Amino acid sequence: MGGRRGQAWAAAAGVGVGAVVNVATGMLTQRWGLAWLAASVAFVVVGGGLLGWLTYRATPEPEPARPVGRVVASGDGAISAGGSVTGSSTRVTHPPSDSPQAAPRPGPGVYASGPGAIAAGGDVADSRTEVTRDDPAAP
Numbered sequence: 001m002g003g004r005r006g007q008a009w010a011a012a013a014g015v016g017v018g019a020v021v022n023v024a025t026g027m028l029t030q031r032w033g034l035a036w037l038a039a040s041v042a043f044v045v046v047g048g049g050l051l052g053w054l055t056y057r058a059t060p061e062p063e064p065a066r067p068v069g070r071v072v073a074s075g076d077g078a079i080s081a082g083g084s085v086t087g088s089s090t091r092v093t094h095p096p097s098d099s100p101q102a103a104p105r106p107g108p109g110v111y112a113s114g115p116g117a118i119a120a121g122g123d124v125a126d127s128r129t130e131v132t133r134d135d136p137a138a139p
Contacts, residue, residue, distance in 0.1 A: 084122030
């Protein structure tokens with residue numbers, strides 16, 4: 001049975017189990033008997049099992065990690081990580097310069113270039129990069 005079709009049948013069976021539990025509980029309160037008690041317990045267990053299975057099937061599977069390939073960061077104070085980067089900090093102070101920054105390399109992978117660059121194959125969280133230029137006019 002397919003995934004969605006199986007879930008639909010299980011949901012329908014869950015509604016049926018709920019109705020039977022209602023009838024069994026009504027009979028149990030009107031004419032107490034061990035058979036009605038056992039039937040009520042059995043149907044509640046079956047309904048709980050169906051609900052657990054439906055909940056498990058409704059939870060999406062985690063996405064597999066994608067291979068990042070090459071991770072490159074270049075420049076003063078640069079950070080390069082194949083995974084995630086958390087809580088990192090860099091501070092770079094340069095004299096003023098008019099030189100152009102290097103361009104990222106083409107091709108697969110993650111590239112970041114320049115002072116304080118962060119290249120990560122995963123997530124970047126709570127990271128800080130500060131790049132300042134010295135002012136020659138400042139005392």
